Amino acid sequence: MSGHRITRERLADAAGAVVAGAITVLAAVADDRAGPLDWALIAAGSLAIAAHRTAPRAVLAVTTGCLLAEVLHAGPASTLAIPVVGAVHTASRSGHRGTAAAAAAVFLGGYAAAGSATSDITRETLLLAGWFLCAVVTGLADRNWQAYLRQTEQRALEAERTREEAALRRAGEERLRIARELHDSLTHSISIVKLQAGVAVHLARKRGEEVPPALLAIQEASGEAMRELRATLDVLRTDEPTGTPALLVERARAAGLAVDLTVTGEERRLTETVGRAMYRIVQEALTNAARHAGPAKVSVQLAYGEGDVTVRVEDDGTADPACPPTPGIGLTGMRERVTALGGTLDASPREEGGFAVLARLPLGDSG
Secondary structure, three states, X not given: OOHHHHHHHHHHHHHHHHHHHHHHHHHHHHOOOOOHHHHHHHHHHHHHHHHOOOOHHHHHHHHHHHHHHHHHHHOOOHHHHHHHHHHHHHHHHOOOHHHHHHHHHHHHHHHHHHOOOOHHHHHHHHHHXXXXXXXHHHHHHHHHHHHHHHHHHHHHHHHHHHHHHHHHHHXXXXXXXXXXXXXXXXXXXXXXXHHXXXXXXXXXXXXXXXXXXXXXXXXXXXXXXXXXXXXXHHHHXXXXXXXXXXXXXXXXXXXXXXXXXXXXXXXXXXXXXHHHHHHHHHHHHHHHHHHHOOOOEEEEEEEEOOOEEEEXXXXXXXXOOOOOOOOOHHHHHHHHHHHHOOOEEEEEXXXXXXXXXXXXEEOXXXX
């Protein structure tokens, strides 16, 4: 439960207690119950209702005891039952219906005993009995309704999780299908081009002829295309991270990129989706820095907060705020991952030069 919601509920409880107390005090003043003891008993019994969420049975005992003491001290008045009815309702809603019914019976018994044996006090007692019965029943109904809402929410979350798993499974199957199609078609065609270009270069050199630059370009381009295609097929065949952000930083350093890694906050185990997203964001940001930043220094910062994890990757490269880059497949995929998790992403050139990627990922149920 969020802190804002708890604060709102506490303010509402306090306001309800003050309103109930005000009504009861005004009624007591109108009935000429103006003694300090009367006000103290009424105020204590009414204001105690504000704590019903944390201690419903204690609130029920205090409210019933104070207002019953006021009935026995100054005589019965139906308005004195208002705070007790509220306490009975909240206790029943909390699952203490037996205690709530017992408290209602004690109050009604004291109320009837405090008054003279007249038809008026009998009618008032029966009327109050109806109020207390309604308080117990509505408390049970409210409890059952809240339980139904929680079950409905859990079922919705479970259905959403099942849909996400099915979507991931279908996406994985589609990636494998695309990988097979690319392998069966493009790999064969590019291999033929590379082979034919290699044969032509070999024959030209064997005959002592000058190899045409276009032919050398075809041979080199076909080899590069084959390597890129194989790398693409590897990505399509698996979407699972093969390490951690720290391992990515080590690999980048080994490749000659100056990278620093900083981790702040309490590092914790992440859910599969959040961990994968963090890994891919760091991976893509380091790849872009290696390709476009030039001889730059890169910093990777992972900050674990109470409800989210922040990923910040910055470089002091050649990116210019006046010429923002056109988002490519990498940045687009990064943004889609973050958006799917309900997070935010900012990827843009820094004012002092270089490029910065800032992603905030909700931790969800990470433990």
